[in-house]
Amino acid sequence: MHIVNERTKGFISIIFVMLIWGSSFSVTKLVVQEVSPFVLATLRHLIASAVLLPFFLARRRKVRHALPYGHLLLMGLSGITVYYCLFNSGMRYISASSGAMIEGLIPVAIAIPAALILKEHLYSKTITGIVLSVIGVILVGFVGNAQKSDNGLLGSALMVGAVCLWGAYTLLSRSLKNMDTILVTSVSTFFGTLCLLPMFFYELYQHGMPTISAGAWAGMTYLGLFASALAYFLYNRALESLPAAQVGNFLNLNPVIGAVIAFIFLKDTFTGWQYAGSVLVIAGIWLSARSAKAKR
Template identity: 40%
Template sequence: MLNKKLIGLSSILFVMIVWGSSYPVTKMIINDIQPLTLAFCRCSIGAITLLLIFLINTDKPIKEYLVGVPWFSIIFMGLTGVTCFYTLFNLSAQLTSASVGSLIQGFIPVCIALFAAVFLKEKLSVVQIVGITASLVGVMLIGFLSSDNNSDTRNSITGNLLMIIAVISWGAYTIMSKKTAAHFNPLLITSLSTCVGSLCLLPAAIFENRHSGWPVIHLNSLLAILYLGAVSSGVCYLLYSKSLQLLTAAQVGNFANLDPVVGLIISLVFLNEHINILQIAGAVLVLGGIVLSTRKSRLAG
């Protein structure tokens, strides 16, 4: 039991460090490739990576694995965790800063806690409710109340709102993934849902490039896409699904504390971005709220 928990904790730790870097990395290349095209390329590479890992680890014909698979859950996961999430994620990266986007992305564990309470019937304590409220106030402060009234700000607010919707979409993916991981092969389910999500992105990418044609991708952008696809959307999706099998949904959500911290550090150091005092206050509320809202799982673990 201890070894399984250690594997789960190590997996989710690696995932959150990689995912914490994904928003700044996306921000670095979003001007070289259009957002829906980037989403398709990233998720397709992730799907191929997952399928290769699955094929290497199969010990029986693939047809046998497909018997009884929950196609409704797979399609739902593909739409929420791949198509919707990465579409909104990349559109947000076009419109807002990497530092602010990373901080809003840090709202994920609170969203998971809320969804777990509603759909998995996990009870929330008074402390957790206080934490969720603090995080909500923090996100509002970061995303909507800490900017001046100008054109760039209006774009930023739109980008922030898109990121919030992306977070909600990821919360829905996590809850469905948690429910299916207990009964089906997580690698198969994750591979199939990523394939479904990637296929749904293809028409959007074709439409996006209908006039200009497919873009010429430079070496730095190509390396970034490979990192985002193979590592962040491939290996990390597998490890995330595995951690959901070994840990509780709240424990997994708790490790998302690292996500905005990693993203913020990368944004400030490598992209030379700045955040104002109100956004700092909002970040404190979000991170403090995350600690409180996941306190129950920490005590139980």
């Protein structure tokens, strides 16, 4: 019963993460129009760090052993510093829905290294689910995106780079699955934020502090509080209970949720290819979930 409860908590956690991160594409697209990618990444994670600090202090007092700071530094660099510099920069050049679709390629960046490095077995249904989901992402993100431009290609390349970094972050987090989730989330966030500060101050030195509207501040607060602090905690919590490949496959919900929200609030186009791709993405997630249930 304990295993079932832990798995259920893992599924609930990753579903909430998908809802939060699905909305973050549209919020980021709006904020990055008036705030540079580096300033946005830094202010967002300063907010997240402030939220996580009291939880970290309370939990750290109960832990007597030394923390793997080098490992957590790598997590902060890959999953926060470099990832969000690439992500925010990419979102300047492509639509929120296109960004969401490209992010749907993350399961490939997780599942293959997880099998090679962490020796996680890829069952046939999991492989089939990943293939279906990736085909769906290609239909939605590339075939469905008829408009091509130099900036669009640059934005797509930056997003693909972010995808690779997120795969590295996930594997690093998965290898700490027996460590307290709050400590993993907070320390990696602190390190990632610290590494953003040099770029932040350089940006201020070059251009000065930008005038930020109330709406942009609200967006950054949402991104820091929910899309960073809460979502990172829930994501690492899910990785404690579920295989990395399965958690990665749930990330394919990002294209669907992100595109729907962008369609509703930003009036992004939603083509027939995107509808067809969304069906394949959902089918892939369903197969992956059935695979994990069957093997237990």
